Amino acid sequence: MPDGAVPILDVTDLKTVFKTRGGEVHAVNSVSFDLAPGELLGVVGESGSGKSVTMMSLIGLLPSPPAEIRAGSVMFEGRDILKMTANELRNIRGSRIGFVFQDPMTSLNPVFSVGFQIMEPLRKHMGLSKKQAKARAVELLELVGIPDPEPRLADYPHQFSGGMRQRVMIAIALACDPKVLIADEPTTALDVTIQAQILELVRELRHKLGMAIIWITHDLGVIAGIADRVMVMYGGQIVEQAPVRELFSNPLHPYTRALLETLPSVTGQRTEKLMTIEGQPPSLSAQPTSCPFKARCSKAMDICGTQNPSIFRLSGSHDVACFWDATTGKARDAG
Amino acid sequence: MLDKSTTPILKVQNLKMYFPIYKGIMRRHVGNVMAVDDISFEINPGETLGLVGESGCGKSSAGRAILRLYDITGGSIQLEGIEISTMKGDALRRLRPEMQMIFQDPQASLNPRMTVGAIIAEPLNEHKNLTKAETQARVNELMDAVGLSRDFTKRFPHEFSGGQRQRIGIARALALNPKFIVCDEPIAALDVSIQAQVVNLLEELQERLGLTYLFISHDLSMVRHIADRVAVMYLGKIVELAGRDQLYDSPQHPYTQALLSAVPEPDPSVESTRQRILLEGDVPSPANPPKGCNFSTRCPRVMDICKIDVPEFKQLTDGRYVACHLME
Numbered sequence: 228m229p230d231g232a233v234p235i236l237d238v239t240d241l242k243t244v245f246k247t248r249g250g251e252v253h254a255v256n257s258v259s260f261d262l263a264p265g266e267l268l269g270v271v272g273e274s275g276s277g278k279s280v281t282m283m284s285l286i287g288l289l290p291s292p293p294a295e296i297r298a299g300s301v302m303f304e305g306r307d308i309l310k311m312t313a314n315e316l317r318n319i320r321g322s323r324i325g326f327v328f329q330d331p332m333t334s335l336n337p338v339f340s341v342g343f344q345i346m347e348p349l350r351k352h353m354g355l356s357k358k359q360a361k362a363r364a365v366e367l368l369e370l371v372g373i374p375d376p377e378p379r380l381a382d383y384p385h386q387f388s389g390g391m392r393q394r395v396m397i398a399i400a401l402a403c404d405p406k407v408l409i410a411d412e413p414t415t416a417l418d419v420t421i422q423a424q425i426l427e428l429v430r431e432l433r434h435k436l437g438m439a440i441i442w443i444t445h446d447l448g449v450i451a452g453i454a455d456r457v458m459v460m461y462g463g464q465i466v467e468q469a470p471v472r473e474l475f476s477n478p479l480h481p482y483t484r485a486l487l488e489t490l491p492s493v494t495g496q497r498t499e500k501l502m503t504i505e506g507q508p509p510s511l512s513a514q515p516t517s518c519p520f521k522a523r524c525s526k527a528m529d530i531c532g533t534q535n536p537s538i539f540r541l542s543g544s545h546d547v548a549c550f551w552d553a554t555t556g557k558a559r560d561a562g
Numbered sequence: 563m564l565d566k567s568t569t570p571i572l573k574v575q576n577l578k579m580y581f582p583i584y585k586g587i588m589r590r591h592v593g594n595v596m597a598v599d600d601i602s603f604e605i606n607p608g609e610t611l612g613l614v615g616e617s618g619c620g621k622s623s624a625g626r627a628i629l630r631l632y633d634i635t636g637g638s639i640q641l642e643g644i645e646i647s648t649m650k651g652d653a654l655r656r657l658r659p660e661m662q663m664i665f666q667d668p669q670a671s672l673n674p675r676m677t678v679g680a681i682i683a684e685p686l687n688e689h690k691n692l693t694k695a696e697t698q699a700r701v702n703e704l705m706d707a708v709g710l711s712r713d714f715t716k717r718f719p720h721e722f723s724g725g726q727r728q729r730i731g732i733a734r735a736l737a738l739n740p741k742f743i744v745c746d747e748p749i750a751a752l753d754v755s756i757q758a759q760v761v762n763l764l765e766e767l768q769e770r771l772g773l774t775y776l777f778i779s780h781d782l783s784m785v786r787h788i789a790d791r792v793a794v795m796y797l798g799k800i801v802e803l804a805g806r807d808q809l810y811d812s813p814q815h816p817y818t819q820a821l822l823s824a825v826p827e828p829d830p831s832v833e834s835t836r837q838r839i840l841l842e843g844d845v846p847s848p849a850n851p852p853k854g855c856n857f858s859t860r861c862p863r864v865m866d867i868c869k870i871d872v873p874e875f876k877q878l879t880d881g882r883y884v885a886c887h888l889m890e
Contacts, residue, residue: 273753388844418616418780420841423824427840445754448783448826452833472830489758491787493810493825494832501762501787504755507723 234261234302235439236285236407241299243277243284246292253511254280256463258299259538262407267433267440269454269471271447271486275508277463278443282409285309286324287316303407322352325400327393329412334396335384341395342380348402367398372428390421394428401436411443426453447490451475456544459483462509462519465538469545479547479554481526518549526551528558569643570604571742571774572628577601577637577647579620579627583849595849597623599798600637602875605742610768610775612789612806614782616821618845620798621778625744628776629661630654641742659689659738666747668727672719678705678730679715685737704733708763725756732763736771744776749784761788782825786810794818797856798848800875804882814884817857855887863888 243255255277262268272278283289285301285308301308308319320326328334336344345367346360355363361380368376371394384392393413400408410429414422430453433440444450450457451471458468459480467480478484488502506523509515518524518531528550536548539559552559579598582591597620605611615621627634630646639647646657665671672681682701686692692700702712708729719727728748735743745764749757761784767773779785785792786806793803794817802815813819820839827833841860846852852859858868867887875885 273755390844418845419782419824420616420820421844422826423838423840426826427838446826447754447828448833451828451830452826475828475830486755487828489755490828491783492827492829493783493786493822494827494836495829497786497807500765501758503758503762505759507725508753 233264235264235304236262237300237302238281238285239300239302241281241284241301242297243280243289244295244297246295250512253514254463255284256515258460258463258465260458260465260468262439262441264406264439265433265437267442267453267455269450269457270441270443270460271445271450271457272460273445273508275511276460277511278460279411280463281460282411282441282443286320286326286409287311287313288320288326318352321348321400321405322403323405324407324409325403325405327396327400327408327410327413330416332384332389332392335392337384340381340383341387342382345380345395345399345402348399352403363402364398367402368395370401370432371395371398372424373398389417390424393417393421393425397425397428397432401432404436405438408438408440409443410440412445413442414449415444415446422449429453447487459486462515463511464515464519464535464548465546466520466549467545467547470543473543473545477545477553479541479545480520480549481524481551482520484553485523485525530558568606571607571642572605572776573638573640574604574628575602575638575640577624577627577639578635579623579632580635581623593849595847596798596851597848598627599848599851600875601793601795601798601800602637603793603800603803605774605776607741607774608768608772609791610777610789612785612792613776613778613795614780614785614792614821615795616780616845618797618848619795620848621780621795622746624795625663625746625776625778629663629744631663659685660740661742661744662735662738662740664728664731664735664743664745664748667751668724668731669719669751671731672727674719677716677718678710678722681719681730682715682733682737685734689738700737704736707736707767708733723756724752725759728752728760729763732760732767736767739771740773742774742776744778746778747780748777750779750781757784764788782822794821797845797851799856799885800883801857801886802882802884803875804884808880808882814878814882814889815857815886816861816863816888820862855885 239259241255241258245252245254258281270278284296296309342364345364349355349360349363364380365376373379373391373394414425442454454471456470457474459466461482467483478487485504504523509519515535518536521527521531530550536550538546538548540546550559577598578600580594580596583593585592601624613621626632628639634647638645679701682704683697686697686700701715705712710729749760752760777788789806791805792809793800796817802818813822820841823839839862843860846859854870855868855873858864865887873885873887875883877883878889
């Protein structure tokens, strides 16, 4: 986050556990981060890295049981979201904090018209009359680039294409002018040419509306083109975070470095053999006592097996959770 | 590999795969989904042809039609000079070992009630007369080849991770020593760090066993890595077919250009300076494609003729094939 700015969202030491028949799954482990007003924070990680669970827990969207938030606080507009009642949460969700999910077909209700679903938050949260809500709905669909919006309000989700459905989802998320928008893999289910359209739309809208966005994805290419700052997650923890250019030009965590090396590109140099990260992501059945990446890490040292590295803050705003120092190529001085 | 003297292992000419649409209580035939509409290409032995396109462009249907998992609507498919497009029953069955498939979703394509050993042995039991010991030996050999421990033969698919399951699918496809394998989005369901492992395995096996791949994918950067030549499909037709470097360095068809420019690059400095060609709107329905060129409704360089005449898929002077009126 840029120095001096007051964060709009401040997450400290968040721990989420799922209780299953096979024991506990520690999906999110001591995650702390903040979000500046108007900032676009990209969150990358592979499946099971805890990126979605983190964002779902901080707005109370996880069903409990099986989920349980063990510790942490999420400060939003001066209050801790984790301590709010169900009613207070409902007032925030969809109005102050909006969401866009991955699959627009399953997150839109197939039996209600698109117009109804856009007007619902407007009437519930903002108390608009039917007429006002309808006018606003038309405005919103226009904003997200749906041509000739008024007659389309009566259409049902299946009458829209994938890209158009995702535009509708964005319109719903934006309906009440949220301060924060959480987008969980919003373009993953879309084709590249449609993805390019949606990315362009988001770039345009964020400046127009001045909201902060958390963008969850596994696609580093998308992040490179859209984020201000990037947070890399692995095994339920944040392993590195830095401003976007810094992260791509100077990755410090062995996982981030390996991840960037495994990616083939369409414009750059073509590699003969792809780099791989051997092995599998860790099971999260126990509270980690060592670095979760240790088993797959090419730089692993003895200390990595006995201690879970905490976050080291380096020059500027580059954070990394690793005992290995990329600049010297040796173990970091204990600090 | 692009040597003219080699005879292609697979030759597809004017392949058409239409799926009929029936309506009403009388199930009247009211039209066709033209999933694959008149495509032609060749694949040389030992080569990888990448087949790319967005969802619904017909790339998977093309792959399945070529393996004769469908009865095709028209055209010809020759595998090593033998016409297989009209083959039926026993003759086709005897040809199956030559051509195999690796599927996208290893979860769905492996029977959850069979052990890994049984899954890999199934094609052997179907097509070969091996003793139990011989089968077991072959299964072990295949497990080694794809990098799975032999101890896993008694386990069930759910006990494996996505990448390992894809290895099982690859072992099964290799069981009968096929010459030609259709890889239908083999890495789409996997995480990036695992994708690289599977792609490296496919390349290594190709080199060792002299395999020929049709690699179907929507991931343009991975196709650039693995393919020797690339065909780009849009709405049932191949719009451009060229050598890998030709296609990625200087795409000719406006759709290829737009598609390549839309792929996000994992590099912020490249991303901020890149020129994007944003396409308007969505892909039309393959049941009701536009008149003239299929891409004419979204093409940024559309001309009058594009809305009237279907552009011919023809070879340019530099060896590539493009179907576009701009090339006239």
